[in-house]
Amino acid sequence: MLQILSPIMRIVxxxxxxxxxxxxxxxxxxxxxxxxLILFGLFAFLPVILNVSYAMTGGDNVLLADRPNVGLxxxxxxxxxxxxxxxxxCREDKFWRAVWNTTWFVTxxxxxxxxxxxxxxxxxxxxxxxxxxxRSVFFFPVLLSPVVVALIWKWILQREGVLNAxxxxxxxxxxxxxVDAQWAFTxxxxxxxxxxxxxxxxxLLAGLQAIPRDVYEAAxxxxxxxxRTFRRIxxxxxxxxxxxxxVLALIKGVQTFDEIYAFTGGGPGTAxxxxxxxxxxxxxAGAPRLFGLAAAASLLVAIVLVILTLIQLWxxxxxxxx
Amino acid sequence: xxxxxDFLTATRGSTRLHWTDWVSYAYLCTxxxxxxxxVVWLVLSSFKTEADLQRFPPxxxxxxxxxxxxxxxxxxxxxxxxxxxxxxxxxxxxxxxxGNQAQxxxxxxxxxxLRVNIANREPVEEFSLATENxxxxxxxxxxxxxxxxxxxxxxxxxxxxxxxxxxxAFALSKYEFRGRTAVLLLVVGTLMIPQTVVLVPxxxxxxxxxxxxxxxxxxxxGAATPTGVFLLRQYMITIPDEILDAAxxxxxxxWKIFWRxxxxxxxxxxxxxxILAIMWRWNDxxxxxxxxxxxxxxxxxxxxxxxxxxxTTDWSSLLAMTVLTLLPIATVFMFLQKxxxxxxxxxxxx
Numbered sequence: 001m002l003q004i005l006s007p008i009m010r011i012v013x014x015x016x017x018x019x020x021x022x023x024x025x026x027x028x029x030x031x032x033x034x035x036x037l038i039l040f041g042l043f044a045f046l047p048v049i050l051n052v053s054y055a056m057t058g059g060d061n062v063l064l065a066d067r068p069n070v071g072l073x074x075x076x077x078x079x080x081x082x083x084x085x086x087x088x089x090c091r092e093d094k095f096w097r098a099v100w101n102t103t104w105f106v107t108x109x110x111x112x113x114x115x116x117x118x119x120x121x122x123x124x125x126x127x128x129x130x131x132x133x134x135r136s137v138f139f140f141p142v143l144l145s146p147v148v149v150a151l152i153w154k155w156i157l158q159r160e161g162v163l164n165a166x167x168x169x170x171x172x173x174x175x176x177x178x179v180d181a182q183w184a185f186t187x188x189x190x191x192x193x194x195x196x197x198x199x200x201x202x203x204l205l206a207g208l209q210a211i212p213r214d215v216y217e218a219a220x221x222x223x224x225x226x227x228r229t230f231r232r233i234x235x236x237x238x239x240x241x242x243x244x245x246x247v248l249a250l251i252k253g254v255q256t257f258d259e260i261y262a263f264t265g266g267g268p269g270t271a272x273x274x275x276x277x278x279x280x281x282x283x284x285a286g287a288p289r290l291f292g293l294a295a296a297a298s299l300l301v302a303i304v305l306v307i308l309t310l311i312q313l314w315x316x317x318x319x320x321x322x
Numbered sequence: 323x324x325x326x327x328d329f330l331t332a333t334r335g336s337t338r339l340h341w342t343d344w345v346s347y348a349y350l351c352t353x354x355x356x357x358x359x360x361v362v363w364l365v366l367s368s369f370k371t372e373a374d375l376q377r378f379p380p381x382x383x384x385x386x387x388x389x390x391x392x393x394x395x396x397x398x399x400x401x402x403x404x405x406x407x408x409x410x411x412x413x414x415x416x417x418x419x420x421g422n423q424a425q426x427x428x429x430x431x432x433x434x435x436l437r438v439n440i441a442n443r444e445p446v447e448e449f450s451l452a453t454e455n456x457x458x459x460x461x462x463x464x465x466x467x468x469x470x471x472x473x474x475x476x477x478x479x480x481x482x483x484x485x486x487x488x489x490x491a492f493a494l495s496k497y498e499f500r501g502r503t504a505v506l507l508l509v510v511g512t513l514m515i516p517q518t519v520v521l522v523p524x525x526x527x528x529x530x531x532x533x534x535x536x537x538x539x540x541x542x543x544g545a546a547t548p549t550g551v552f553l554l555r556q557y558m559i560t561i562p563d564e565i566l567d568a569a570x571x572x573x574x575x576x577w578k579i580f581w582r583x584x585x586x587x588x589x590x591x592x593x594x595x596x597i598l599a600i601m602w603r604w605n606d607x608x609x610x611x612x613x614x615x616x617x618x619x620x621x622x623x624x625x626x627x628x629x630x631x632x633x634t635t636d637w638s639s640l641l642a643m644t645v646l647t648l649l650p651i652a653t654v655f656m657f658l659q660k661x662x663x664x665x666x667x668x669x670x671x672x
Contacts, residue, residue: 154630
């Protein structure tokens, strides 16, 4: 690999050497930083600023110059509700359906996922043979692409699928899962937990293994019961890791799109339409393309994510400081 | 026997399995079934013929109806075994079927045509892998094109990302310059801006740069990642400055130091980042969905998603395509799972 690239690198060395003579060693750092900073600027910071101007303009033109200024009208449209809890009373009812779907989804998914991840991590941290093997078993689905995850489960859950065959055999009887709004939602939560649980298990397991052994030995000397040891030692010492896991899971949960979009397409109806899908459909999938509305909705999501990320950074820093 | 049992049930701490250990192993075995089962089922199903896929309840292994070549007939004829009626017990080949009656012949005595009720027969089946599901992908769809698009994006984006991020990490870890803290804060800031919340302006910028409907429009916007910069910087800080000073004494240029010393010494961190990048890029979905709207530019993920809409009944092609899409990642996983695990645990994901 290095051999293939080395001629290119030798060519790059010529201008770099000239710059080094010109700028001196310490200023050369900026040259090394430049490509990264340009990319961050163009594809992260500039979009944030532009997002605000998009949110303040209307029409379906992409070019900002051709977009009429509408002030805060997009936000007014989004938040024009008689009762925020009832999407039917809202002007942009789809947005509020997506908001409440996402809220429910994140609550259930994060709760179930972190719960199972914790249980799995604790079991893997016990006196288990072939721990590495079992760890990778639970981790395996994390690597699968969202579309693959969606198709695997669609194939299992279809009307004449293997799950219904099993349920027929047991006498319970099959069901057309993805046509029923509540079941489609439940299965969305399930496949999302299935696909991402291993990732959090891994982090929690690392957290458990970082707890010093002698604390447990001391508890054993004091004849503490296993339950008491768990409540009084494991949980408190694991809580920083738990917090990181919770915040990370929340950040990712709010952004859920890929696997559910491929799994149910947001349906039946809008039963599994989440906030990112709303943004995608308003801005890119439908005609007219309501970029302004999509940008305004993005801005609201961004605020939630920034708050969550700040909590995450604060938690991380507290952990590092001990 | 007893010794083997002792060995299998021995544990690290105590000598005997406690009931909680049994519960643990039961949980873990359920885990194997739940995590691997669906994927195994997918792979087995992908080798079934379309007719076999329609069967309910499904069989575990792929089966296909046996056929027989009979003199005087061009096509191979499907075989049935008679379960009732006057020919009970005989194995017959079907010529044609009209309503619930079928014209059959005995392969051993092909002259005589027999009429039977289709309720009185069952197909003769054998285990067989329908590899045509896979081969037809290459004939019927532009599968190689999608595969190439995905591979091109993954490889180019990973290399670009490694280069750009390691250059930045080098500058942030080995140079003292004014504004370093500001740059670090800037990098932290980008952590807060996931692609999903700036889709609209990102779309404008990519379009303005002429990268709409081009693979570069997927590759370039994600080339600089805060995770990558942090991961590499964390590792490069541990490389002693004395090595760099020694190289400078020998009149090595800074670029040469970066390329000849820093990169080889950071290989473990770069490997972890490379694996993560390959995973992210191969599985990427939302951004390619927005940028790539023409079928010939589709990645495998996009093709798979659009075909599942078009081919709702054609599960055989869809399943085979799903298997081929997950195969590269599954292979990488088998060989590198240890590194993936440590990599993800150390970065805390993207």
